[in-house]
Amino acid sequence: IQMTQSPSTVSASVGDRVTITCRASQSISNWLAWYQQKPGKAPKLLIYTASTLESGVPSRFSGSGSGTDFTLTISSLQPDDSSTFYCQQYDSYPYTFGQGTKLEI
Amino acid sequence: EVQLVESGGHLVQPGGSLRLSCVASGFTFRIQWMSWVRQAPGKGLEWVANINDDGSEKHYMDSVEGRFTISRDNAKNSLFLEMSSLKAEDTAVYYCAQRESLFDHWGQGTLVTVSS
Numbered sequence: 001i002q003m004t005q006s007p008s009t010v011s012a013s014v015g016d017r018v019t020i021t022c023r024a025s026q027s028i029s030n031w032l033a034w035y036q037q038k039p040g041k042a043p044k045l046l047i048y049t050a051s052t053l054e055s056g057v058p059s060r061f062s063g064s065g066s067g068t069d070f071t072l073t074i075s076s077l078q079p080d081d082s083s084t085f086y087c088q089q090y091d092s093y094p095y096t097f098g099q100g101t102k103l104e105i
Numbered sequence: 106e107v108q109l110v111e112s113g114g115h116l117v118q119p120g121g122s123l124r125l126s127c128v129a130s131g132f133t134f135r136i137q138w139m140s141w142v143r144q145a146p147g148k149g150l151e152w153v154a155n156i157n158d159d160g161s162e163k164h165y166m167d168s169v170e171g172r173f174t175i176s177r178d179n180a181k182n183s184l185f186l187e188m189s190s191l192k193a194e195d196t197a198v199y200y201c202a203q204r205e206s207l208f209d210h211w212g213q214g215t216l217v218t219v220s221s
Contacts, residue, residue, distance in 0.1 A: 042211035090206035094166045095152040
């Protein structure tokens with residue numbers, strides 16, 4: 001299953017609302033996760049089953065979608081949100097990630 | 106606190122072999138699926154392989170099937186990745202990750218460089 005994210009890069013300002021999209025090449029129901037990665041660090045799980053927030057993740061992060069189209073929304077951007085975001089499907093093997101979206105604040 | 110510590114990555118020639126290790130602590134390792142995920146320099150994430158709690162079920166990405174072997178030693182809370190017939194495109198940071206499909210804890214990664 002191919003995962004395609006858009007845009008590849010997004011620039012925004014502190015306080016802005018940003019939406020990143022992820023499209024699957026076939027239906028994955030809601031078996032989708034979002035990760036945040038900062039340079040030189042391991043990824044961090046943000047959201048799973050498309051819209052469930054991982055414990056400890058700020059509520060300004062939210063996810064939605066099902067089937068083939070999904071979105072990650074960050075409301076009220078903070079400076080610390082500068083990072084790369086990846087979607088991942090875990091509906092079927094081999095598990096696959098999107099190519100990443102770099103968020104520049 | 107969950108901790109995953111990888112080791113074993115270094116420079117290896119094309120066609121060579123390498124064994125990566127990951128030592129786990131802070132959770133009951135023997136009942137947990139474990140995975141390897143890699144990231145080529147400047148590139149995105151790739152799921153590589155996973156293994157069930159007792160080692161009886163394993164899955165691999167297509168491009169490493171037959172060349173890589175995932176295994177574990179529950180007595181030593183350790184996960185392994187045996188890599189052979191290494192290619193330049195296997196160059197990456199290899200992360201050990203907790204769970205089968207949803208990776209809520211990751212190690213710091215170990216760098217494998219395949220080059221002559």
